[in-house]
Amino acid sequence: MAKLKKFFHLSDPEYTAKFQRLCGVYLNYQSDQPSEGSLENENNSCTVRKRIGLQDCRKNNIIENQNHQNESHDTVFRTPKSEADRIWKHLSMFQKSLFYILTCASSLGNEAFYLLFYPYVAWNMDSVVVRHTNVVWTLCMYAGQAAKDYLIWPRPTSPPVVRLETDFLQEYAMPSTHAMSATAIPFMLAYSIIHRYDISPVFVISIAICWCLLVCLSRLYLGVHSVLDLLCGVIASLIIILLTVPYMKEYDMFQQSHPIAPLVVFGISLALSTVCYPNAKDGSPYTAKADAVQIVAVSAGVTLGTWINYQFGFTVDKGQVFQAQIVIPTITMMAESLLRFVIGIVILGALYSVMKKSSVHFFSYVFNLEKPNKKHPSVEIGYKFVTYYVLGFAIIFLIPYIHFLLGLGRTAYFNEVQ
Structure with missing residues (x-):
């Protein structure tokens, strides 16, 4: 029991604040005497400063109330651009480097990274690796997003924590889906690459560990x-990962070869996005459901694209065990890869824009809204599912097919069965 209490004690925001202070980021909490009737002065003032021997950066921060019921006492602190610029001028090269490294590392768990990374690997490297990694990533991310809305665990309070990011504060904290993604993606990539290519396992696993560690920090x-x-x-x-890896090849063949695989996966994905999504313990509104819907919808779209490739004869199973060496790309290969990527991303962007706009209008009409409203809960779930389902399908089937029509197709793409 004592060990269990010590484990849960790791939720103490002071641990987060200590790490920030170790990196030179501080938040000093001070109480000001509020003037009577002044709403602005009902909030306590704060000072954000860096451990660089400079004068304190006095408070002139934007203070916003949290949207969470259980976080109504907490506030979000942002340093205005003018103050940030003034501090930035006095940062050492090490501190600037640390900020850039960790900010970039955090972006490895964002939607933009997924929509750039997965397509690039599929179109230019190995689609099997992408399919296997996508399955585990989907399970991890859905479980994480659903757990957030069920557990409604608040984020570390500020103070003592300095909130340098405010993009995801509308979501609850437990568990960290950035940490889940930073575990699922690199370690599944490592597992697949080691089993498919002649490469040092130590090297690949070391990269996976560094990836995971940087994102978490x-x-x-x-x-x-x-x-x-x-x-x-x-x-x-x-x-x-441990529960799914033993069945990965079987599932991958199922989604390619079974006659009703797309219907099965579509039905499961739709159920997970609606009736199966867990309710919060206290009935709090969903904060992460929309992201969960995007994730399962992309995976369902990937299944449809994979199935069409196989069923219509685009994918050819040569019955060979894949084992190849990683080669250094030539200038021509890099140019073709870049061109494939640019063309693909342009198509994805166009599809996203068209599908989002049309599906928002469609679902707004279905739910009898006076005008299109993408923030309406039912409309948001509907348009996100449809839009990201189409994107997943396009990444695996539509865009690679267009690449081949343009004479830019990667030769091995339609031979990558397992």
Whole structure:
């Protein structure tokens, strides 16, 4: 019991604040005497400063109330651009480098990264690796998003934590889906690459560990997660990886070859997005459901694209065990890869814009709204599912097919069965 209490004690925001202070980021909390009737002065003032021997940066921050019921006492602190610029001028090269490294590391768990990384690997490297990684990533991310809305665990309070990022504060904290993604993606990539290519396992696993560690530390640095949030995210992802890896090849063949695989996966994805999504313990509104819907919709679209490739004879199973060496690309290969990527991303962007606009209008009409409203809960779920389902399909089937029509197709793409 004592060990269990010590484990849960890792949720203490002071651990996050200590790591920030170690990196030179501080938040000093002070009480000002509020003037009578002044709403602005009902909030306590704060000072954000860096451990660089400079004068304190006095408070002139934007203060916003949290949207969460259980976080109504907490506030979001942002340093205005003018203040940030003034501090930035006095930062050492090491501190600037640390900020850039950890901010970039945090972006490895964002939607923009997924929509750039997965397509690039599929179109230019190995689609099997993408399919296998996508399955585990989907399970991990859905479990994480659903757990957030069920557990309604608040983010570390500020103070003592300095919140350097405010993009995801509308979501709850437990577990960290950045940590889950940073475990699922690199370690599944490592597993698939080691089994498909002649490459040093130590080298690949070392990269995976560094990837995971940097993302986790970035969430502490930015002040949006506790140590416990991160630890639970990593452990949960490792468990899911261990449970799914033994059945990965069987599932991949199922989604390619079974006559009703797209219908089965579509039905499951639709159920997970609606009736199966867990309700919060206290009835709090969903904060992460929209992201969960995007994730399962993309995966369902990937299944449809994979199935069409196989069923219509685009994918040819040569019955050979894949084992190849990684070669250094030539200038021509890099130019073709870049061209494939640019063309593909332009198509994805156009599809996203068209599908989002049309589906918002469609679902707004279905739910009898006076005008299109993408923020309406039912409309949001509907348009996100349809839009990201189409994007997943396009990444695996439509865009690679267009690449071949343009004479830019990667030769091995339609031979990558397993």
